[in-house]
Amino acid sequence: MPDVILVNFRSERDMYPPFGIMYVADALIQQGHTVELWHENDEGVDAFVQRVEETRPLWVGISTITGPQLGYAIEATRRVHAMGITTVWGGVHATIMPEEVLKEEYVDFVIVNEGELTAQEFTHELQNGKNWGKVMGLAWTNEQGKAVINPERPFIQNLDDFSPRWDLLPTLEPYMLQSGPYDRALPVYISRGCPFRCAFCYNEVVMKRTWRQHSNEFIINQIEWLRINHGVNAVDYADDYLFGRPRPMKRLVEEVGMPWSGQVRVQLLKPEFVQWMNETDCQWVNIGAESGSQKVLDSITKDQKDWQIEWGVANLAKYAPHIEANLSFIFGLPAEDKTERQITIDLIDRLCQINPNARCSICIYMPYPGTPLWPDALERGYIPPPNQDGWAEFDLNRGNTPWISEAEANAMSEISDILYVGRSRGHWLLSPYYSLLRWRWLNQKFDYYVEGKLKKAGSDLVENVGPLRSLRDRYGHKLVQYNANTHKSKIEAHMPPLG
Ligand code: B12
Numbered sequence: 334m335p336d337v338i339l340v341n342f343r344s345e346r347d348m349y350p351p352f353g354i355m356y357v358a359d360a361l362i363q364q365g366h367t368v369e370l371w372h373e374n375d376e377g378v379d380a381f382v383q384r385v386e387e388t389r390p391l392w393v394g395i396s397t398i399t400g401p402q403l404g405y406a407i408e409a410t411r412r413v414h415a416m417g418i419t420t421v422w423g424g425v426h427a428t429i430m431p432e433e434v435l436k437e438e439y440v441d442f443v444i445v446n447e448g449e450l451t452a453q454e455f456t457h458e459l460q461n462g463k464n465w466g467k468v469m470g471l472a473w474t475n476e477q478g479k480a481v482i483n484p485e486r487p488f489i490q491n492l493d494d495f496s497p498r499w500d501l502l503p504t505l506e507p508y509m510l511q512s513g514p515y516d517r518a519l520p521v522y523i524s525r526g527c528p529f530r531c532a533f534c535y536n537e538v539v540m541k542r543t544w545r546q547h548s549n550e551f552i553i554n555q556i557e558w559l560r561i562n563h564g565v566n567a568v569d570y571a572d573d574y575l576f577g578r579p580r581p582m583k584r585l586v587e588e589v590g591m592p593w594s595g596q597v598r599v600q601l602l603k604p605e606f607v608q609w610m611n612e613t614d615c616q617w618v619n620i621g622a623e624s625g626s627q628k629v630l631d632s633i634t635k636d637q638k639d640w641q642i643e644w645g646v647a648n649l650a651k652y653a654p655h656i657e658a659n660l661s662f663i664f665g666l667p668a669e670d671k672t673e674r675q676i677t678i679d680l681i682d683r684l685c686q687i688n689p690n691a692r693c694s695i696c697i698y699m700p701y702p703g704t705p706l707w708p709d710a711l712e713r714g715y716i717p718p719p720n721q722d723g724w725a726e727f728d729l730n731r732g733n734t735p736w737i738s739e740a741e742a743n744a745m746s747e748i749s750d751i752l753y754v755g756r757s758r759g760h761w762l763l764s765p766y767y768s769l770l771r772w773r774w775l776n777q778k779f780d781y782y783v784e785g786k787l788k789k790a791g792s793d794l795v796e797n798v799g800p801l802r803s804l805r806d807r808y809g810h811k812l813v814q815y816n817a818n819t820h821k822s823k824i825e826a827h828m829p830p831l832g
């Protein structure tokens with residue numbers, strides 16, 4: 334029977350190893366406890382709660398990130414708390430707002446920021462003395478019902494002290510990604526933090542612009558273990574800031590010797606660097622481009638020049654044409670007016686012309702408490718949700734600010750997905766539709782997006798009428814062809830609950 338059960342609730346389409354609880358589990362196991370990990374979507378809530386009821390662990394830990402999956406976390410926590418079992422929230426969301434989280438009667442404790450050492454001390458106190466005041470990094474409610482946030486714990490000095498417990502996951506199969514021709518790529522995490530200061534990002538408030546990395550020996554051993562035991566044939570370095578020290582990192586990639594992918598900043602994409610990426614069999618890169626407008630980039634202290642985006646993507650097309658470049662842009666940042674947005678819109682269109690393997694996705698700006706942009710957002714009339722149920726209702730892809738309407742956000746996201754992410758090509762019968770979408774995009778005509786509504790109604794109809802569904806399955810690919818070189822299909826596929 335487990336002493337502690339840790340769970341990460343995910344939304345249906347997201348399948349990504351739950352690193353946070355994998356690390357916390359290791360800390361507890363080192364302390365001599367038995368731990369069970371669950372990684373669930375909404376379908377798994379009942380099974381999870383039932384398991385907690387059967388085993389009645391010392392405490393249940395719930396990992397949180399802001400957005401829809403918080404809803405499943407809330408439901409599960411409520412039910413576990415009602416059984417009289419101690420509930421603890423951890424993760425980025427709870428770290429950003431521990432006081433608000435503790436207002437919910439169903440959350441007993443919050444472990445702020447890195448969980449390993451705090452979870453160890455918390456478990457010790459739970460079994461011996463309950464002196465909560467002395468556990469750094471713990472947030473709790475005192476006898477007067479007041480939230481107490483203990484001083485924050487310094488960051489772990491040596492990341493190698495704790496390992497992500499892959500062995501506690503029932504299977505690694507759902508996490509395997511397609512990476513170019515390699516079908517068993519797995520995300521690994523080799524560092525924490527980032528020294529940059531993008532004003533919308535969690536980094537400044539949570540990681541405080543620090544950066545640490547596991548030792549080469551630790552990283553190589555982990556990847557070797559994954560290769561031998563799980564047949565991993567490519568590595569996705571999932572870190573926020575991969576090339577913190579470019580030369581040693583390059584040597585590490587060479588030493589690991591596997592095809593790879595990861596996050597890069599555009600400044601790195603000089604011809605010689607891109608040639609090196611090509612030689613070491615890089616398959617894709619993720620680039621936080623954010624905006625094509627220098628004014629907007631400066632407003633978020635991105636420390637990046639507008640011209641570097643096109644320059645980097647052109648270098649990729651020239652020196653490593655097989656590498657997929659995934660660029661993400663944020664629309665609706667406070668400094669973005671129509672003129673600035675037009676610059677980004679035109680840039681996205683150009684990038685996809687320069688580089689057939691560029692995929693430009695947009696997300697709509699959402700203010701997070703504690704980030705440098707937060708006070709500005711409040712001043713501009715943004716009203717945060719009043720409670721955790723409210724935070725869970727956030728539609729993370731649609732924006733929630735008063736200065737960008739839901740209809741506009743919806744149309745922008747959908748059109749950019751079709752034209753610049755899926756990069757689909759239509760049969761000539763559909764060419765008027767594609768021309769209309771491109772006209773809308775280039776001219777910012779996002780009002781009265783009737784074709785979006787018609788498309789949705791049409792696909793619902795096809796889905797619900799058997800003969801139409803068969804026709805779609807048989808001939809659909811002739812009408813619309815998607816960019817085949819995509820690693821996203823596996824992540825977005827429906828995954829059953831793991832537990
Ligand atoms: C991988 C990842 C994803 C994965 C899956 C996330 C997951 N498994 O939960 C995918 C790709 C699906 C994803 C999606 C999104 N993500 Co994301 N993602 C990340 C990323 C890059 C890494 C998370 C990770 O594994 N970190 C490594 C581990 C070791 O750290 P950790 O999770 O923080 O865990 C430590 C502590 O937090 C704590 N802890 C964590 N859980 C628990 C639980 C307990 C009980 C305890 C005691 C402690 C504890 O201890 C851990 C070890 O020290 C983070 C950035 C980052 N570097 O953390 C963003 C991040 C979490 N994502 C973010 C965002 C905004 C999103 C999206 C909304 C993006 C979008 N616009 O669509 C979506 C939301 C998806 C959804 N449906 O809701 C934000 C979250 C901000 C917030 N306020 O919550 C982050 C912080 C990025 C950022 N730059 O701001 N994401």
Ligand code: SF4
Pocket residue numbers: 527528529530531534535536537573574621
């Ligand atoms: S570079 Fe990325 S992780 Fe670093 S502060 Fe900027 S958005 Fe955050």
